[in-house]
Amino acid sequence: MKELPKAYEPEQYEDKIYTRWEESGFFNPDKCDKEGKCTTGKSFSIVLPPPNVTGTLHIGHASMLAIQDLMIRYHRMKGDRTLWVPGTDHAAIATQTKVEKLLMERGIKEPKKELGREKFLEEVNKFAKESHDTIVNQSKKMGSSLDWSREAFTLDEPRNLAVKTVFKKMYDDGLIYRGYRIVNWCPRCHSTLADDEVEHKTSQGKMYWIKYGPFILATTRPETKLGDTAVAVNPNDNRYKDMVGKKYMIPGVLGEFEIIVVADDAVDIEFGSGAVKVTPYHSFTDYEIAQRHGIVGKQIIDEDGKMMANCGKYAGMTTLEARTAIVKDMEKMGLIDHVEDYENNLSICYRCGHAIEPIPSKQWFIDVNKRFKLEKSKLKNIKDGQEVSLKELMQTVVKSEQIEIVPERFDKIYFHWIDNLRDWCISRQIWYGHQIPVWYKGDEIFVGIEAPDEDGWLQDPDTLDTWFSSGLWTFSTLGWPNETEDLKNFHPTTVMETGYDILFFWVARMILMTTYTLGDIPFEKVYLHGLVRDEQGRKMSKSLGNVIDPLDVCKEYGTDAVRLSLLIGNTPGNDCKLSEEKIAGFRNFSNKLWNISRFILTQIEDNKYQIIDKPTPKTLADKWILVNLGIVIYEVSKNIEKFQFSQAGELLRDFTWNELADWYLEIAKIEGDKSEILNYILSVILKLWHPFMPFVTEQIWTEIYGEERMLIVEKWPTIQKTSLQEEAVDFGCTSIDFQLIQDIIAGIRSLRAENKIEPVKKLNVVISAGGKKDLLEENSEIIKTLARLENLQIEESATKPAGSIGFVKSGVEIFVDLSGAIDVEKEKIRLEKEKQELGIYIKGLGGKLDNKEFVNNAPPAVVEKEQQKLNEAKDKLIKLNSQLEGLN
């Protein structure tokens, strides 16, 4: 007879199991196909959101891996041709910033200047490589069944080719252009940022009311006065009506300067004095006002965030230093009217937190509004050759439901974002990334995949926004621009599973890039998960010291426990809270499953350790457990398909622990002869649990059935809903029959506990069973053993023996002989209380059924059900009354 160790010790098995999976080759759909495992003819593919090579994986990554691996393993077992593509993201600015910091810690004060482009990039690549290796190992630790043979990196050669190809195509279509305009500039990173790479933080500042020629106006940035060229007022503002169009000389700290007054709707009459100073080159709003009125700007802040040479004595100061100095000088000149405290939104860099400076700059942009001809379209509502803009493409695929976002409420957020979308600035002044495939020679420009042949051409030194390359991810990983088999088989991918926090950064960009490049969607469904927070709902961060390291907890509680704690109690689009107690709870469950298996092993007849088909049930308990197992198969599959992973897991846990372990296994000890049925049930629940907790299930599977067959590619159990109902009928029982047995046992146990009867004392019970006599007799051994009875007397009709107390379940009366050890008063109170509750219940039901409107309007089935409940309750009341009388 086979035997298992008493407790499941994860660290003993996990690495070995992962190695076996890897060596089996089953992570690769080609291998599964070759072995005849792909039986549905369908493909299922997910491309892993590539973790940034900026460090290590955190618990949020672990959650993402658990969710995706669950889907992947489920579909693989179902027989779909299933592919999960791994990869990492070079994360341009983030990685470069991180390495700069590390180099500075190593004593290199200005890494870029001291090392130069080539040496510096060497350092970044070295760091990225190490980070990549860590990430791969961590992913494996989590049990992720990724096809490592297809691993990709956003900055490797094949992806570089894809990037250059798309860039050139967009340039040729006139969608990519070079323009001089105001951009978000991070003086720390020394680079532009896209609009959504800018974060807003409320901060305490000052509002300066300044005397400005004929105006008094309010500003938070007096230092930008040096770059003012206009004053704007609302066209409907009578106060300034006569001034519009006129020019004024304004006294300033560097002497007088001229401004023109313009009328513009962007100005709020109510705010401040209703007059706005316009600094076209250092404010987005002002730039737009200036454009509308043909006003020229003046740049006064440079790329270091410092005042430029044209700022006289303020030149070289940072903007903050200049602000202090200028305010001081203005005060001396009597130009400050008054100063107020003011709370405003500070724009900061999402990578380094430094304040963003709007400055004018010559950059590359993607035009999101320009229409172009989409040659080939696989999109709903868009024909081949139709003229569309990128914005329209992004809108139409979600509106037409060709792409479905789960949960649905993110649709609105997505559309709102597109509505406010401006041209995308894609050039970055950093070194780590895809260098822009543009070459210059004097005024000539060349855009191409390779550098021009002749000498004298210089490549643009800038690199592309990291999201440009990750936007191509679903198809660049599958081999595009080559026409590969993978592209044919796996694109569009089935599901994109990622965090809602990168809906705009990434998901929207993939939709943009893919619809444009392929005329197709990148994925059919977007499943958005939330953040993993600590038990108090705070973000996990190093400074708070509340970080749960996935590897630490995997080691302590087992990877399966960690995965379960991230899957159960975690619903789409919502943040979830995680604590070690929660993980420990699921560690207990993995051990429970292990011990269930351990027990079942003892029940399997020798030499019959093989997977078998569904056996014929012999007893009521057999029928009950098989019908319920069928329900679980059906419900778990359905919930996984609907992305309700938590629900699926809970159902499975309830079945495994409450029905199988707590009831059926105890009955198996009594009835015996369960070799086949237990063997079958175990094999089914191991399959059902496998996508949730791959390690412990695979290990048990191996212990029982040997190493030849691996659980990872076993066939997922299936059941038709109709056959479920038929099955219960075929078995000649209803779930209510077994429920009665459970209720009788639970009722006796409850009376025993309430009356403080010692557990060892065996009781005598008489049951007045009516039509249920045969049923109860068949199962009398179960009742006797589980309720610890000495004698069990089952009659069609019995009267209450003296010295006993009773209860009623489904029309059956159970009398428990307590041999006079009854506390009569206590028992009276119990029965009275029950009677009272029942009375309220009956009154409610009666009222409902007397209500003609209810009877007429509610569906007949509902009415009938209520009537039945009423009848049963009335019957129970009669029996309770007679029991109460018996006590007097």
Place this chain on the structure above:
RNA sequence: GCACGCCUAGCUCAGUUGGUUAGAGCAUCUCCUUUACACGGAGAGGGUCGAGGGUUCGAAUCCCCCGGCGUGUACCA
């Protein structure tokens, strides 16, 4: 400002087309070393589903309004 989400047992949350006396896990209390498991078993207590209106025969569920918390977003100088 606008939009979205959340408020259900002490805690974390389910509750998907409105229909059992509202559920689970953890925690709490009582009892039990019954040979699969004390990372266990049996039993128990605990909620007027944030407040108030409305629709309906019937509302935790749909509508309105209010309050608290959170998130996203906007051109507030």
